[in-house]
Amino acid sequence: MMKGNTQYNLKANPVEVERNEWRKQERKKKARHLLTVASPLFLLALWEILSRTAAIDPRLFPPPTVIIQTFFEMLGDGELLSNIGISLLRVFGGFLLGSVAGIIVGLLMGMYVPVRFFVSPLIMALMPIPTLALLPVIIFIFGIGEWAKIVTIAGSVFFPVAINTMAGVVNIDQIHVDVAKNYGANSKDFFFKIALPGSTPVMLEGIQMGQAIALLTIVAAEMMGAHSGIGYLIWTKYKAFLLPQMYVGLVLISFFGYFFSLLVRGLKVKLTPWR
Amino acid sequence: MDYKISINHLTKVFPKKSGNVVALEDISLHVKDGEFVCLIGPSGCGKTTLLRILAGLEASSTGEFKIHQSDKKKPLQSMIFQEKGVIPWLSVEDNVAFGLKMRHLPKSYIKEQTHYYLEKVGLQKFARLYPKELSGGMKQRVSIARAFANDPEVLLMDEPFGALDEQNKFILQEELLSIWQETKKTVIFITHSIDEALLLSDRIVLMSSQPGQIVAEKNVRMERPRSIEQVRSDQNVADQFVEIWDHLQAEVQGARSSVK
Numbered sequence: 001m002m003k004g005n006t007q008y009n010l011k012a013n014p015v016e017v018e019r020n021e022w023r024k025q026e027r028k029k030k031a032r033h034l035l036t037v038a039s040p041l042f043l044l045a046l047w048e049i050l051s052r053t054a055a056i057d058p059r060l061f062p063p064p065t066v067i068i069q070t071f072f073e074m075l076g077d078g079e080l081l082s083n084i085g086i087s088l089l090r091v092f093g094g095f096l097l098g099s100v101a102g103i104i105v106g107l108l109m110g111m112y113v114p115v116r117f118f119v120s121p122l123i124m125a126l127m128p129i130p131t132l133a134l135l136p137v138i139i140f141i142f143g144i145g146e147w148a149k150i151v152t153i154a155g156s157v158f159f160p161v162a163i164n165t166m167a168g169v170v171n172i173d174q175i176h177v178d179v180a181k182n183y184g185a186n187s188k189d190f191f192f193k194i195a196l197p198g199s200t201p202v203m204l205e206g207i208q209m210g211q212a213i214a215l216l217t218i219v220a221a222e223m224m225g226a227h228s229g230i231g232y233l234i235w236t237k238y239k240a241f242l243l244p245q246m247y248v249g250l251v252l253i254s255f256f257g258y259f260f261s262l263l264v265r266g267l268k269v270k271l272t273p274w275r
Numbered sequence: 276m277d278y279k280i281s282i283n284h285l286t287k288v289f290p291k292k293s294g295n296v297v298a299l300e301d302i303s304l305h306v307k308d309g310e311f312v313c314l315i316g317p318s319g320c321g322k323t324t325l326l327r328i329l330a331g332l333e334a335s336s337t338g339e340f341k342i343h344q345s346d347k348k349k350p351l352q353s354m355i356f357q358e359k360g361v362i363p364w365l366s367v368e369d370n371v372a373f374g375l376k377m378r379h380l381p382k383s384y385i386k387e388q389t390h391y392y393l394e395k396v397g398l399q400k401f402a403r404l405y406p407k408e409l410s411g412g413m414k415q416r417v418s419i420a421r422a423f424a425n426d427p428e429v430l431l432m433d434e435p436f437g438a439l440d441e442q443n444k445f446i447l448q449e450e451l452l453s454i455w456q457e458t459k460k461t462v463i464f465i466t467h468s469i470d471e472a473l474l475l476s477d478r479i480v481l482m483s484s485q486p487g488q489i490v491a492e493k494n495v496r497m498e499r500p501r502s503i504e505q506v507r508s509d510q511n512v513a514d515q516f517v518e519i520w521d522h523l524q525a526e527v528q529g530a531r532s533s534v535k
Contacts, residue, residue, distance in 0.1 A: 178356070181332060194362075
């Protein structure tokens with residue numbers, strides 16, 4: 001290598017030079033991927049070492065290996081699995097209900113200007129209220145059963161999905177609307193060939209956001225008003241000062257968040273292959 | 276005499292805060308069946324507005340136009356848009372079939388017509404790809420195929436080659452001519468390139484800006500089929516170029532001095 005040498009090398013093979021450059025770029029790319037994978041592992045290792053050496057209080061921050069061990073112990077008695085199951089059910093139910101409602105309202109707002117002007121102020125006024133603060137009202141209406149929790153989650157998922165879906169429709173390039181009009185699309189064709197596919201990318205951004213909000217909401221809702229679920233588990237273990245068990249709950253939430261993000265990303269690739 | 280397109284006293288005004296902009300003033304134009312007409316003029320002269328009115332995308336303020344319908348089943352007009360007119364979430368094939376599908380024609384007919392024009396523009400191999408994988412020239416081929424496949428009474432083209440590099444432009448112009456020669460459609464074509472207008476059209480209509488008016492018309496005296504080489508080498512065509520250029524130059528200068 002002629003590092004820092006500006007001398008012309010006329011004998012070098014140009015293909016070879018470029019080939020080497022390309023290899024260097026590839027190595028850099030790999031190194032970046034490695035960093036992404038390594039960062040959570042690095043954090044866990046650091047945590048493990050600090051906790052084991054008592055640099056941080058191991059009673060407050062038990063080492064990750066202990067948390068993993070606790071996780072497997074808890075799996076044994078079936079209580080953990082049933083808590084995970086009930087939380088996932090609420091998350092899925094609420095997420096589905098909220099997204100479907102959000103997509104329908106968002107599409108209507110995007111396509112029909114009077115609907116947009118009528119509904120927009122309602123959304124602006126209702127969105128700042130945390131659905132959790134409405135939990136008592138929701139319980140009055142839906143009782144203390146599963147529906148109350150599902151509706152709470154649906155309520156928080158609805159807003160980002162509705163707003164993004166509307167934005168997706170409104171931001172469709174005018175020229176594509178003109179093409180549809182010029183070639184005589186009726187309103188049904190316009191909906192299925194232009195409005196729906198054209199708004200999908202931005203709509204999916206809203207769904208990505210809604211997915212994260214659903215998890216945030218479920219934990220808080222279960223801490224406040226439930227007798228099952230991961231949020232309830234975190235809360236009760238904290239109250240009993242069973243911190244490794246509490247951490248198991250926290251790690252599970254983090255894991256599901258990561259997993260759902262990947263799912264939505266996969267959905268994006270599947271639904272918008274044209275991007 | 277019966278015309279394919281009759282435009283009578285068309286005026287379009289855009290109200291603006293700072294006063295009204297007269298985009299088109301008293302435009303009258305008559306186009307014969309099978310005629311290829313180029314509208315040429317400085318930017319902002321309202322030529323796109325005129326085309327959008329004919330395309331049903333905008334309403335005129337006053338005046339009227341009529342496109343003669345020879346066959347009840349044919350759509351009146353189809354537009355070839357600028358480069359971004361290809362719909363990104365439809366495959367090449369579905370883009371070409373778009374007009375036919377919007378008219379809910381029989382599947383077999385749609386398939387046949389789509390294949391025919393995909394082959395005409397040399398895109399049959401790319402039928403299943405999305406537009407993102409195509410170059411600018413290929414996207415415009417999709418647009419051209421989509422309009423011809425729709426088999427309208429009249430074709431409207433809004434600077435379809437404006438965004439292309441020169442080589443691609445020449446190739447596409449000649450391809451367009453060869454497809455057009457086969458179908459003999461009536462065409463109104465917008466451009467600001469004099470070369471393009473001379474190569475393609477039977478008649479060139481010159482417009483002025485603000486107010487947008489028709490200031491002159493020129494018949495192009497050149498045998499068909501034509502080629503880009505002819506436009507560049509024929510003395511007769513060169514003279515016509517200079518004539519049109521003089522006109523446009525006066526127009527552009529006029530617009531500039533009136534603004535200041």
